[in-house]
Amino acid sequence: MKKYYKPFWSYDAKKTENWLQTMALQGYFLKDIRPFKRLFIFQEGNGSQVIHYHIAYDKTKKHLFSNTLQHNGWRAVCRNGSWCVFYNKRHAEDLKAFPIRDGIIKRNRKLLYYYIGLLIYLFLTAILFFTLISITVFFYGDTLTFSPMSFWFAVSVTGVILWLLTIYSVVRLYQTNKKFL
DSSP states (O other), rough: OOOOOOTTGGGOOOHHHHHHHHHHHHHHHHHHTHHHHHTEEEEEEOOOOOOEEEEEOTSSOOOOOOHHHHHHTTTTEEEEETEEEEESSOGGGGOOOOOHHHHHHHHHHHHHHHHHHHHHHHHHHHHHHHEEEEEEEIIHHHOOOOSSSSHHHHHHHHHHHHHHHHHHHHHHHHHHHHHHH
C-alpha cells in the first residue's frame, strides 16, 4: 500500500485523473482518498491496466449517477465526504458518457472568489501598512526600527507564504475553470 500527499489536487481534477491513470499503468490502483488530509491511498496490483478515472464533487454527498453511466461501465472506486472517484476499464474510444463536472466547477468558482477576496484584503492591508510607515517616517521624522525578536521574522514569513499561496490559488483555479468551460 502506498500513500501520496497532493496538497492542491482538487484545483485541477483533470490533471489528477491523468496522474491516477498513470499510477494504474504502473500497477498501483486507487483504493481510497482522504480529501481533508490530501492523501491518495493506492494498492499494488498484479500488472498494469488502462483505467480511466473521473473525479466528481457533489455537495449533497449523494453522488448519484445515471443508468447510462452505469451501462457505460462507470463504477465508484471510493467516496469520501463530497468527493467521489469513478473508474472505467473500457478503452478511451468506447467511452461515450462521462460524469458531469458541474460540482467541481461550482466549488472551484467559490474558492476562486474566496481567494480573490483574500488577495484584495491582503493588498489593502499592505497598502495601509506601508502608508502608516511612510507617514511615520516622512512627516514625523522618526526612524523605523524593528526589535530583533523572532516575531517580526515569523510575521514576515507568514505574510509572504500567504501572498504566494493566494496568488497561486487564484491563477490555478482560474486556469482550471477556464479549461472546463
